[in-house]
Amino acid sequence: MPPFDVPEGDPFGPHNLPYGVFSPAGADGPAGPAGPGAGRRVGVRLGDRVLDAGAAARALGSPYASLLARPSLNPLLAAGRTTWSDVRRALTAWLTVPSHRETIEPFFHPLSSVALHLPFEVADYVDFYSSEHHARNVGRIFRPDAADSLTPNWKHLPIGYHGRAGTVVVSGTDVVRPSGQRKGPADPAPVFGPSVRLDIEAEVGFVVGAPSRPGTPVPLADFREHVFGLCLLNDWSARDIQAWEYVPLGPFLGKSFATSVSAWITPLEALDEARTAPPARTHPLLPYLDDSAPGTEPGGYDLRIGVEINGHAVSGPPFSAMYWTAAQQLAHLTVNGASLRTGDLYASGTVSGPDPDQRGSLLELTWNGRDPLELPDGKRTFLEDGDVVTLSAWAPGAGGTRVGLGEVTGRVVAR
Structure with a gap:
């Protein structure tokens, strides 16, 4: 012992x-x-x-x-x-x-x-969109007739949006069902009310420690000088509100009502054995994002994530499948001279794998509601009031050990 x-x-x-x-x-x-x-x-x-x-x-x-x-x-x-x-x-x-x-x-x-x-005071919050499997699934759902399910820029830069730091909450905090405008394809005009397509996004968050100076980009090699550790993160999403508002400027009220994070921040040093190479790149990268140089340390992490709804396992997304790494996300976030502050939080975007049971959102798991999940307590397309979502994860450690990440839970409550 x-x-x-x-x-x-x-x-x-x-x-x-x-x-x-x-x-x-x-x-x-x-x-x-x-x-x-x-x-x-x-x-x-x-x-x-x-x-x-x-x-x-x-x-x-x-x-x-x-x-x-x-x-x-x-x-x-x-x-x-x-x-x-x-x-x-x-x-x-x-x-x-x-x-x-x-x-x-x-x-x-x-x-x-x-x-x-909440273990730290969140300065800024940025969310990325870095899983190719997730991005392709979303493209196939919403652009089924497009020649390519990815947008033209996707393989050239980590796409992201600036979120709302003030609504980042610790695991265990109830999530109030958001209200907003929504408009279905056949509706003559938008209506206002509670979201009827409330979703989850299984993600990993990275916590910035050391700040940087305005005007000074953070190169790939300096990732570990600025990022203290990581945590699990659930970026709750109101898909109906999001669908109506996101053109042309992207997510706003459909995302800003709540983002849940673990109460535990795992130091990067605890995950050294879990570092792994990201998937092979299919497009040449500009120098500030190119992590293929000899001697470059692997930028991916082998994290095994589990998603449960009301205690029932629904998905097992593999973080090792993420196309863009946390170091590339940080480099892109700062390449225009934007500075880092202590307590900045940036998230990976939804983690999804190649298999149907590795999808990190209900949007994908149910194919936008077409294929309901069969759970012991009933079918689900999107979340119902009272549903409890739990994210958990582990990573391989030295000598066959496992490194646990603190879980993230949240219960949906009616407004």
Whole structure:
């Protein structure tokens, strides 16, 4: 048995150590009597327990105590790659060297007893569209007579849109069914009301730590200098609102009502064994996006995602199939001189694979409602009130281990 009683094979063992923000049992909640944020502190997950990282750091006389004794991850994110690595090494030692056990044991909390909060203050939010399988499915659904299911620019740049940072919410937050304008092909005029085609998008989010200067693009090679880690993300989508509004400027109200993220941010260093080459490129890339140079590190990640509705598995999208990598997305996001801020979040876009049971949205899984899903609790084309969607994932780690990613859940409620 490893130190601190983590079962062999636990995906949240000392090889993982994701960061979050929590309130212990009995502390004030998000808006308790002591004010918003009272009682919150940085936590590190180990198995089914959470370590109060700031309290442990103080008890051990760590120079990182001030970074870890905060109600948000933002100060740690802003500290940069060298500090991230140093803190991770220190945490690994605290949690694996038996002589530290007596000192830090009092600072563990059962995961089931704590409240988990949004782990960082989101500065900006950008969502990409980087799965070729997803993009081709969408093209076939909406442009069935087109010569090519992809738009002409798709193989030349990572397409994206700028979302709304203020509606990024932590896993477990209810999602209120959005209202807006919608107009079916046969309708004479648009109507207003709750969305009747509420969907999910299984995605991976990347969290920016170190900022960049305005006017200075971030090259592919600097990805790990700026990105702290990743998380699972559900980009909820009202397809009927989106279909009516998106021409010519793209998603707006059909996306901006809620984006759910995991309460746990997995450091990139925990996923070194999961790095993999992306799919073969079919078109030459401009130099700032070209990741084929000799010596270039693989830019993809082998993440195995699971999608459940009301506890029933409906899909298993493979992140390794994503055409555009997170490094390319970051390079494109900044190539015009746009700067990064600590807490920026950018998402991969819907993750879909080549097989029907690997599609990351109900739009694809039901082919825009034509082929309903047969679930034990009834058929689904799009989400109904009361439905609970859960995203989970794991990645291969060193020595046959698995690295777990914190799950994302959300329940749809009526307005």
